[in-house]
Amino acid sequence: MCSIWERRAEYMERFSTDLRRSTKKTATMPTIATRGPARRYAIGCRLSGIGPPCVTIPTVTFYDRIQAEMVEARRRRDDVALGTLSLLKSELVRASKEGPGAGNINDELVVRVARKEVKRREEAIAVYRKAGREESARREEAEMGVLRGFLPAALSEQEIEAEVRAVIAEVKPDGPKGFGLVMKAATARLAGRADGTQVAAVARRLLGS
Numbered sequence: 001m002c003s004i005w006e007r008r009a010e011y012m013e014r015f016s017t018d019l020r021r022s023t024k025k026t027a028t029m030p031t032i033a034t035r036g037p038a039r040r041y042a043i044g045c046r047l048s049g050i051g052p053p054c055v056t057i058p059t060v061t062f063y064d065r066i067q068a069e070m071v072e073a074r075r076r077r078d079d080v081a082l083g084t085l086s087l088l089k090s091e092l093v094r095a096s097k098e099g100p101g102a103g104n105i106n107d108e109l110v111v112r113v114a115r116k117e118v119k120r121r122e123e124a125i126a127v128y129r130k131a132g133r134e135e136s137a138r139r140e141e142a143e144m145g146v147l148r149g150f151l152p153a154a155l156s157e158q159e160i161e162a163e164v165r166a167v168i169a170e171v172k173p174d175g176p177k178g179f180g181l182v183m184k185a186a187t188a189r190l191a192g193r194a195d196g197t198q199v200a201a202v203a204r205r206l207l208g209s
Contacts, residue, residue: 062110062150063092080139084146088117108191114150121147155194157202163190164202176207 066085073081091113096105121144128137155163167186171178182203190199 062107063105065150066092066110080142081146084143088114088147088150091117110150111152112191114147118144118147118151152193155190157198160190160194160198161202161206163194164199164206168203168206173207176204179203179207182207 066089070082070085070089073085092105092110095109095113096103121140125137125140125144128134128140164182164186167182167189171181171185173179173182183200186199186203187196
């Protein structure tokens with residue numbers, strides 16, 4: 001008859017053997033997680049032939065954002081944002097019908113139209129302030145804030161100068177006479193990132209005109 005100690009030793013040995021077998025089987029199975037680093041592992045597993053398929057995250061365009069923000073503005077009853085976005089959308093539809101690629105509203109077009117609308121409001125603000133119509137000026141500023149959400153961060157004067165210097169080095173203009181050539185290249189290079197007036201001022205200064 002086995003003693004209690006012998007039975008305990010036998011039990012522990014069996015338990016250890018079963019645990020090793022269980023661990024070995026589990027280690028060969030991919031783990032599917034729902035969040036955090038484990039989710040990244042599960043997505044990556046598919047690349048090696050195991051686990052769930054990879055997830056493709058679609059790109060959200062500026063036009064998609066405009067429509068989504070219109071819905072949100074309507075929900076919040078934000079008349080300024082809704083009116084500004086509706087006008088921007090109408091201007092985009094109109095602009096998309098002009099020139100090549102008619103009907104196509106890409107991010108470049110959104111930036112171009114939004115920048116034009118910002119400039120209009122800057123001019124309107126100056127007129128309203130001069131006439132003492134502060135309330136109207138503040139509304140224009142609020143609309144301008146909505147529009148600027150679709151513009152890339154503007155370059156500083158130092159950054160603009162560095163870009164124009166690079167253009168001058170590439171174009172090699174003949175002094176002030178090459179201003180037009182420099183501006184053509186600089187405008188294309190800095191499209192959507194710098195105001196044309198600033199670029200022109202920097203180009204004239206660097207060319208000595």
